[in-house]
Amino acid sequence: MAIYTLYIFNRHCECIYHSSWKRVAGAGGGSPPPPGGSAAPAPAGYNNIVDPATAAAAATASTAAASTAAEGGGGGGGGGLVGAGNPSSSAAAAAAQQGDPYAIAEEAKLVYGVVFSLKNMVSKLLPRKNSEGFLSYKTSTYKLHYFETPSCLRFVLTTDPASDNMRETLRQIYSDIYVEYVVKNPLVKHGGVIRNELFRTHLNSFIRSLPNYN
Numbered sequence: 001m002a003i004y005t006l007y008i009f010n011r012h013c014e015c016i017y018h019s020s021w022k023r024v025a026g027a028g029g030g031s032p033p034p035p036g037g038s039a040a041p042a043p044a045g046y047n048n049i050v051d052p053a054t055a056a057a058a059a060t061a062s063t064a065a066a067s068t069a070a071e072g073g074g075g076g077g078g079g080g081l082v083g084a085g086n087p088s089s090s091a092a093a094a095a096a097q098q099g100d101p102y103a104i105a106e107e108a109k110l111v112y113g114v115v116f117s118l119k120n121m122v123s124k125l126l127p128r129k130n131s132e133g134f135l136s137y138k139t140s141t142y143k144l145h146y147f148e149t150p151s152c153l154r155f156v157l158t159t160d161p162a163s164d165n166m167r168e169t170l171r172q173i174y175s176d177i178y179v180e181y182v183v184k185n186p187l188v189k190h191g192g193v194i195r196n197e198l199f200r201t202h203l204n205s206f207i208r209s210l211p212n213y214n
Contacts, residue, residue: 003213004142004158006203007108008178010191011152013116015108017194021207115146115156135167149174163212177202 008017115134122134136145138161145157147170155170181199182188188196207213 002160003163003207003210004160006158006173006207007111007156008194009108009112009154009156012191013112015105015112016192018104018108019200019203019207021213111144111156112154115144115154119146136165145170147171147174153178159212166212169210173203173206177206 002022004020004022006017006019007015010016118137119134126133134146136143138144140161142158143161143163145159145163145166147155147167149155153174155174157166157170159166177199181196181202182194183190185196185198188194194200
């Protein structure tokens with residue numbers, strides 16, 4: 001079993017923390033990707049999320065550049081249009097595989113979109129209002145685990161498909177690490193991008209100590 005990535009989203013749907021552990025692209029691009037569809041082998045436990053405003057501006061510039069290239073290129077069989085409109089192809093995929101923070105920010109938006117849609121769908125299908133709701137889902141390449149706090153802080157963890165339910169693990173990350181090193185730290189802006197070294201170090205140690213991490 002293996003643990004791939006952790007995303008933390010604030011109440012405004014912004015990704016404020018991202019960590020990658022065992023996400024290494026395989027042959028032909030085969031990897032255990034989350035809904036974003038890219039593999040980003042960043043340093044273990046390193047938060048490579050940029051501020052949302054900066055990421056949005058970079059994404060707009062990147063889209064404009066890609067559109068210009070698509071219109072101006074493409075001689076000899078339309079090579080400049082290969083993969084046009086596909087967010088996980090060409091330069092976007094290459095950037096994500098190199099751990100590009102802007103590409104990962106875009107990936108985080110896709111992850112949140114999937115979680116948001118599934119959460120709403122499950123809430124409408126629940127037979128009772130007091131049921132726990134959306135906890136996880138599994139594909140052939142990964143399993144996504146979800147935990148939400150009363151303050152609308154959302155933790156999303158991706159693992160290999162054989163992993164057990166990691167909801168309690170996410171609860172521990174929140175109560176024992178996030179609360180201790182973010183909420184109780186007067187120097188950290190609550191709800192903002194987390195760049196706390198103590199948080200990163202303790203989170204990385206905790207993940208590596210889990211039986212799922214191998």
